[in-house]
Every structure is written in C-alpha cells, then in structure tokens.
Amino acid sequence: MIQRIQTIYLIVSALVMGALFMWFPVVLGADGSVIMDRNEPLLFGLIFVSIALAILSILNFKKRQTQFVINRLNIISNFVLLGVFVYRLLTLSGETIVSEKGIGVLFPIISIVFLVLANKAIKRDEDLVKSVDRLR
Numbered sequence: 001m002i003q004r005i006q007t008i009y010l011i012v013s014a015l016v017m018g019a020l021f022m023w024f025p026v027v028l029g030a031d032g033s034v035i036m037d038r039n040e041p042l043l044f045g046l047i048f049v050s051i052a053l054a055i056l057s058i059l060n061f062k063k064r065q066t067q068f069v070i071n072r073l074n075i076i077s078n079f080v081l082l083g084v085f086v087y088r089l090l091t092l093s094g095e096t097i098v099s100e101k102g103i104g105v106l107f108p109i110i111s112i113v114f115l116v117l118a119n120k121a122i123k124r125d126e127d128l129v130k131s132v133d134r135l136r
Contacts, residue, residue, distance in 0.1 A: 004061065004121070004125070005121045006117075006118040006119075006121035006122050006125075007058055007061065009114045009115070009117045009118035009121065010054050010057050010058045010071075010114070010115075010118050011054075011058065012114050013050075013054050013074070013111045013114040013115050013118070014050075014051050014054035014055055014058075016107055016110050016111045016114065017047055017050045017051045017054070017078075017107065017108075017111050018051060019107065020047060020104060020107035020111075021038055021044075021047045021048075021051075024036075024037075024038035024043075024104055036085075036088050036104075042084060043081070043084065046077055046080060046081040046084065047081065049077050050074055050077050050078055050081065050108075050111065053070055053071075053073055053074040053077065054074060054115075056070055057070040057071055057074065057118075064122050064125055064126050064129075065126070067122055068122050068123070068126075071115050071118055071119050071122070072119070074111075075112055075115050075116070075119075078108040078111050078112045078115070079108075079112070081108045082105065082108040082109065082112075085104055085105045085108070086105060089105065
C-alpha cells in the first residue's frame with residue numbers, strides 16, 4: 001500500500017486539505033465583519049469531504065478502478081471548493097484587513113494536482129496489470 005506512489009500523492013493531497021482547514025485565514029471585511037470562516041458549514045463540509053475521499057481512496061488500494069473513481073469525485077469536490085473560494089473573493093468589495101485574502105485558493109489547486117498525479121499512477125498500474133494478463 002505505502003510503497004505505491006499514488007498512495008504518497010493521496011497522503012499529500014489529504015495533508016494539503018488538512019492544512020487548509022488548520023491554517024485557513026478568517027477573512028474580515030473593511031468594517032470588521034466576517035466574510036469567510038473555516039467553521040462555515042459549506043466550507044467545512046467541502047474540506048471534510050475532500051479529506052475523507054482521499055483517505056477512502058488510500059484504503060481502497062486493492063481496487064484500482066474504485067480508487068480512480070473516488071479520486072475523480074475528489075477532484076470534482078475540490079473544483080467546487082475552488083469555485084466557492086473564487087466566488088466569495090470576487091464578491092468582496094475593496095481590500096480586506098488581512099491582505100492574504102486569496103491564499104486559501106492555492107490549496108485546492110495543489111490538491112487537484114496531486115490527485116491528477118495519483119490518477120495517472122493508478123492508470124499506469126492498471127495498464128501494467130492488463131499487459132501481464134494479456135501474456136498469459
């Protein structure tokens with residue numbers, strides 16, 4: 001399980017999303033009101049779903065096709081999270097008190113990159129198994 005490269009990619013993806021939850025900045029408006037917070041149900045749910053899907057994919061290491069599908073669902077959930085971040089940041093008026101208002105958008109992109117790399121490694125494993133079966 002751990003010796004396969006896609007497992008490493010999935011662990012990194014889960015850690016990146018965990019880091020997003022732990023270090024997510026609270027975005028405050030100019031008047032001091034909270035614009036985005038990590039405990040908001042939509043953001044918390046999408047981050048939790050992404051972490052849970054990565055762990056579920058790691059645990060399904062014997063079923064490569066299922067792992068591939070779970071990773072695609074995880075990529076879709078990360079794109080939805082990215083869309084929520086971009087929508088919220090575009091609806092902000094003016095500058096916020098914290099100048100790092102866009103730093104949270106980077107984490108789902110990093111996670112998507114590692115999930116795509118994991119899917120490529122899974123596909124490569126699947127092709128290797130099919131080629132060995134063809135020789136029998």
